[in-house]
Amino acid sequence: MDEVTQSQYQARATVIKAMGHPTRLFIVHELEHGEQCVCDLQAKIGVDLSTVSRHLAILRQAGIIASRKAGNQVFYNLQCPCVLNFFECVEKVLETNRMKSLTDLRIK
Amino acid sequence: MDEVTQSQYQARATVIKAMGHPTRLFIVHELEHGEQCVCDLQAKIGVDLSTVSRHLAILRQAGIIASRKAGNQVFYNLQCPCVLNFFECVEKVLETNRMKSLTDLRIK
DNA sequence: AATCTATTTGGCTATTTTGCCAAATAACAA
DNA sequence: TTGTTATTTGGCAAAATAGCCAAATAGATT
Numbered sequence: 059m060d061e062v063t064q065s066q067y068q069a070r071a072t073v074i075k076a077m078g079h080p081t082r083l084f085i086v087h088e089l090e091h092g093e094q095c096v097c098d099l100q101a102k103i104g105v106d107l108s109t110v111s112r113h114l115a116i117l118r119q120a121g122i123i124a125s126r127k128a129g130n131q132v133f134y135n136l137q138c139p140c141v142l143n144f145f146e147c148v149e150k151v152l153e154t155n156r157m158k159s160l161t162d163l164r165i166k
Numbered sequence: 167m168d169e170v171t172q173s174q175y176q177a178r179a180t181v182i183k184a185m186g187h188p189t190r191l192f193i194v195h196e197l198e199h200g201e202q203c204v205c206d207l208q209a210k211i212g213v214d215l216s217t218v219s220r221h222l223a224i225l226r227q228a229g230i231i232a233s234r235k236a237g238n239q240v241f242y243n244l245q246c247p248c249v250l251n252f253f254e255c256v257e258k259v260l261e262t263n264r265m266k267s268l269t270d271l272r273i274k
Numbered sequence: 275a276a277t278c279t280a281t282t283t284g285g286c287t288a289t290t291t292t293g294c295c296a297a298a299t300a301a302c303a304a
Numbered sequence: 305t306t307g308t309t310a311t312t313t314g315g316c317a318a319a320a321t322a323g324c325c326a327a328a329t330a331g332a333t334t
Binding site for chain 1: 278279280
């Protein structure tokens with residue numbers, strides 16, 4: 059893989075990797091219907107507030123979400139809603155996995 | 167986040183995380199037009215063969231690719247081609263990032 | 275100014291991931 | 305059987321990630 063291709067795939071992987079964590083994926087899903095502040099997200103997720111803030115920073119740096127300051131709180135929203143399309147395919151993969159483990163049992 | 171939701175997002179994240187690595191993303195893209203054996207992929211990627219094998223195992227365990235043995239070689243192909251749809255959105259995110267860094271410069 | 279709330283950042287530890295080498299395994303060929 | 309090719313696995317060290325607490329910052333309120 060030449061250097062250009064490598065850095066191209068590195069950039070692409072950074073975007074995908076940002077979504078490759080349960081909490082961050084949950085956040086993306088939560089933002090489907092509009093912006094939410096950090097404290098609301100924290101209440102729904104249930105980990106330390108600083109941890110939520112770090113996850114949000116990763117998503118923001120990847121370009122998946124954007125932030126807006128309002129008073130002393132910060133609201134996050136989806137920068138590119140197309141990432142919601144990932145869910146459909148992921149469910150398809152998981153469904154295929156379930157089917158396969160069933161038939162694999164039958165074969166044995 | 168309750169236990170059920172947690173494990174649901176854990177499963178989804180595993181699928182996405184499998185694609186969140188430059189080499190593995192490259193592999194997925196390579197398989198767009200049909201199956202390839204490990205040695206061919208290794209030649210294109212240029213890292214150790216054992217490393218390629220490990221990446222393939224991660225993609226297979228996630229249900230993204232499937233393997234077929236033919237003689238002494240193993241061919242891999244996309245189990246769920248819908249994962250190719252990710253690329254379009256990822257490019258959109260990267261393009262938005264490029265636009266944003268330009269306008270951010272202008273503002274400063 | 276002093277205080278309170280919301281969020282981010284520094285610093286630390288535990289865990290996971292990555293990639294290499296060497297060894298094991300599997301299938302084919304001599 | 306012996307050797308050769310293709311692939312996987314064990315084991316290790318370096319690097320990256322995740323999550324917590326405490327401290328810092330920013331904006332509102334008293």
